[in-house]
Amino acid sequence: MPTDFESTIEFKQLRALAEETFGSESKADQWLNTFHSSLSGTPLSVAVTSTGLIEVKKILNAVSYGGVA
Secondary structure, X not given: OOOOHHHOHHHHHHHHHHHHHHOOHHHXXXXXXXXXXXXXXXXXXXXXXXXXXXXXXXXHHHHHOOOOO
16 A cells, blocks of 8 residues: 555656656666665655655756766
8 A cells, every 4th residue: 555655646747757767667666765874865765755756856866967876
């Protein structure tokens, strides 16, 4: 059952960005649910706040454009 966040437009946009970044739904899901030390949590758990969502998007954009995350 999806969480409240997973039902939001923000989550759907984040998931689409992750899929675009990693090239597949399964890779995006794996990344969104894997602990990242720079976030002190999983991207999905951090993105439930507006500040966290911005940080997760920054990392995805860095990955997309050759940055390190």
